[in-house]
Amino acid sequence: MLGHWAALLPIPLPGCPSPIDAPSLGIWALQFTPRVALLEEAVVAEVGACARLFGGMEPLQRTVQAQAGDIGARLAWAPTGSAALALVRQGQRDGFAAPLAQILDALPLASLTPVARHGATLERMGCRTLGDVRKLPRGGLARRFDKALLLALDQAYGLRPEAYEWVVLPESFHARLELMARVETAPALLFGARRLLVQMAGWLSARRLGATAFTLRWRHDAMGPKNAGAGGEITIRTAQPTQNVEHFARLLGEHLDKLRLLAPAGEIELLASEVASVVENNCSWLPDGVCKGASVELALERIAARLGEPSVRCPALTPDHRLEWMQRWESRSPQRTRRSEPPYGLPLPTWILDAPLRLAEREHRPIYQGPLQMLLGPDRVEGGWWHRSAGDGHCHGGDEEALNVQRDYWLALSPHAELLWVFQQRLAGDQIAWFLHGHFG
Amino acid sequence: MDAPTVATGFAALDAELPGGGWPTHSLSELLLAQAGQCEWRLLGPALPAVVQGGGRIYLIAPPKQPHAGGLAQLGLPAAQVVWIDATAPADRLWATEQIVKSDPAGAILAWLPQARAQQLRRLQVHAQGCSAPVFLFRPALALRDASPAPLRVSVHLEAGWCLGLRIPKRRGVPLDEVLHLAAMPANLVSAIPPRLVSIPAPAGVRWSQVVPDARTLGRAAPHPFARLPIAH
Numbered sequence A: 001m002l003g004h005w006a007a008l009l010p011i012p013l014p015g016c017p018s019p020i021d022a023p024s025l026g027i028w029a030l031q032f033t034p035r036v037a038l039l040e041e042a043v044v045a046e047v048g049a050c051a052r053l054f055g056g057m058e059p060l061q062r063t064v065q066a067q068a069g070d071i072g073a074r075l076a077w078a079p080t081g082s083a084a085l086a087l088v089r090q091g092q093r094d095g096f097a098a099p100l101a102q103i104l105d106a107l108p109l110a111s112l113t114p115v116a117r118h119g120a121t122l123e124r125m126g127c128r129t130l131g132d133v134r135k136l137p138r139g140g141l142a143r144r145f146d147k148a149l150l151l152a153l154d155q156a157y158g159l160r161p162e163a164y165e166w167v168v169l170p171e172s173f174h175a176r177l178e179l180m181a182r183v184e185t186a187p188a189l190l191f192g193a194r195r196l197l198v199q200m201a202g203w204l205s206a207r208r209l210g211a212t213a214f215t216l217r218w219r220h221d222a223m224g225p226k227n228a229g230a231g232g233e234i235t236i237r238t239a240q241p242t243q244n245v246e247h248f249a250r251l252l253g254e255h256l257d258k259l260r261l262l263a264p265a266g267e268i269e270l271l272a273s274e275v276a277s278v279v280e281n282n283c284s285w286l287p288d289g290v291c292k293g294a295s296v297e298l299a300l301e302r303i304a305a306r307l308g309e310p311s312v313r314c315p316a317l318t319p320d321h322r323l324e325w326m327q328r329w330e331s332r333s334p335q336r337t338r339r340s341e342p343p344y345g346l347p348l349p350t351w352i353l354d355a356p357l358r359l360a361e362r363e364h365r366p367i368y369q370g371p372l373q374m375l376l377g378p379d380r381v382e383g384g385w386w387h388r389s390a391g392d393g394h395c396h397g398g399d400e401e402a403l404n405v406q407r408d409y410w411l412a413l414s415p416h417a418e419l420l421w422v423f424q425q426r427l428a429g430d431q432i433a434w435f436l437h438g439h440f441g
Numbered sequence B: 001m002d003a004p005t006v007a008t009g010f011a012a013l014d015a016e017l018p019g020g021g022w023p024t025h026s027l028s029e030l031l032l033a034q035a036g037q038c039e040w041r042l043l044g045p046a047l048p049a050v051v052q053g054g055g056r057i058y059l060i061a062p063p064k065q066p067h068a069g070g071l072a073q074l075g076l077p078a079a080q081v082v083w084i085d086a087t088a089p090a091d092r093l094w095a096t097e098q099i100v101k102s103d104p105a106g107a108i109l110a111w112l113p114q115a116r117a118q119q120l121r122r123l124q125v126h127a128q129g130c131s132a133p134v135f136l137f138r139p140a141l142a143l144r145d146a147s148p149a150p151l152r153v154s155v156h157l158e159a160g161w162c163l164g165l166r167i168p169k170r171r172g173v174p175l176d177e178v179l180h181l182a183a184m185p186a187n188l189v190s191a192i193p194p195r196l197v198s199i200p201a202p203a204g205v206r207w208s209q210v211v212p213d214a215r216t217l218g219r220a221a222p223h224p225f226a227r228l229p230i231a232h
Helices: A022-029 A048-054 A057-072 A083-089 A100-105 A113-117 A119-124 A129-137 A138-144 A147-156 A188-207 A245-257 A293-307 A399-403 B009-015 B039-043 B045-050 B066-071 B087-101 B119-126 B140-142
Strands: A003-010 A036-039 A042-046 A073-078 A173-183 A208-221 A231-242 A265-277 A310-318 A327-331 A351-358 A361-362 A365-367 A373-383 A405-413 A419-426 A433-440 B025-031 B056-060 B081-084 B108-113 B134-139 B150-155 B164-168 B175-182
Touching: A003 A022, A003 A083, A022 A036, A022 A042, A022 A057, A022 A188, A036 A083, A036 A361, A042 A083, A042 A361, A048 A057, A048 A373, A057 A073, A057 A188, A073 A083, A073 B025, A083 A147, A100 A129, A100 A147, A113 A119, A113 A147, A113 A373, A138 A147, A173 A188, A188 A245, A188 A265, A231 A245, A231 A265, A231 A293, A231 B140, A245 A293, A310 B066, A327 B066, A361 B025, A405 B045, A419 B045, A433 B081, B009 B175, B025 B119, B025 B140, B039 B108, B045 B056, B045 B108, B087 B119, B119 B134, B134 B140
Parallel strands: B025 B134, B025 B150, B056 B081, B056 B108, B108 B134
Antiparallel strands: A003 A042, A003 A073, A036 A042, A173 A265, A208 A231, A208 A265, A310 A327, A310 B081, A351 A433, A361 A365, A373 A405, A405 A419, A419 A433, B150 B164, B164 B175
């Protein structure tokens, strides 16, 4: 009958006017145990059965304590649910410090609601604490007051079983928050959004899901200009499903930094718009090269969020023999389905110029920081007649001309001993021009 | 106590570097006369071993567009190369710091021409927790200033296929003489005919005398010394 109960009482956070509501607190608490119930204005949760999952009772208590502070709830522990509630109302924390009866006896009448209902009568009889009420004869109490009082006392002291209706997890996540003051700059929204993110992380971990996209909406308050509209929203995507609040908050912060609010916002709401099941890794005792990848992915995501999506690139090789079409740099995509191409016959430079650089000539010979010495060549690369430029390729003759190449590549040595990849191309008419295309750097 | 090192692929260089290779858990500063000149020729032999176990090469703000085909020929598969493009010096530093802090598997190559000593000290502190080698490429002019990087190597191109290395700072005494490394790019080794293996690049050759017409050149250009008068 006795377990290990936590009672969570919503309290206002310093920056927010209204404390979190009990149902969302209950959803958040579901990440620790399935046995969560709403009890009057608070939430009680039995965690004794789940202690092993979190590495013992002490680590679990520490985790709950740390997160409860974040979300705005006061916490107390006791062997029964209603005892925990009575303690949290009085601001006490630990119901395991002494025998339960000894702790409860000292509490005032107001800590248990059914007792508080008869508070005035009991006080006139000289009762100040729960202990005083318990000393009264049971038969007389039952006749003088209602049954609920004795039941509540017995349940709190662990003499009769408690029966609760457990909280059930909703199918989708959606939470709202009214801001304490009007928020005028986007980065300041993060403060309130953080609380919603903690709630979302709780929902995700209870569902064994990870978010791949979440949406933050804000509603302008009535004082804003007419043309600002009702509000706005921002959707943030992550490469891999995750439940990490810190990562959510950093990504959101990077995106909010670049945003400008049209009018002050008074209310925000958060939705988990896309979720995917997350596979939890088993921990290993041995140092593991694969595990290290995880934090790099997060770092790359942060970089992409601040510097812009196209700034983090991965190459994709395509089966083409023209140097500039052989590779494509794409913004990062997690799937790597394409297999490596068969090795290319010619040596390829390691650096390539964005566009070939026309070289000056002296006596029909190319010059780049001095006359070039040709080492190897020519290697003819020809083709591209099938290639139309993606934009407006169907009628522009000039574009197609540029994609169709006939080049003789040479390996050249500059007077500074740099190894260059240059080519010779026939231009319109009878001219021949030299271009620098890459470096063997 | 010593952090593991990554073999450079050059026996002469391994012998001079403390620990016998490029250090991990610390910065290595490589000073080049011009960015993009010989990075891959210097690091090419070392990096394939680094990516062997699935690590990746992180290029932060390279001076030119890297060519994945060429890198693949050096033994760095395209799927294991990440290019992080940043233009502002502050962004370059920030991106480098983020990657170094996340302790990735692989190697980090960052081009930081404008970094100051203070900023590098910050990076060095983070690099102590990073088991990947971190290479910073900086202009040779930076040699005038002090640097918190425990290893500084200045690299210049030499005649033929050689790279000349000086080590102005390392753990222990600095190296005074120049190291000459035969650093032919790995993808050229099979393509270069034997008679070109020992080209000394003559600075003062009048090129027009050597090859009569570039358009009529054969598969390999004739040896530049063939028609030079031999000096006594």
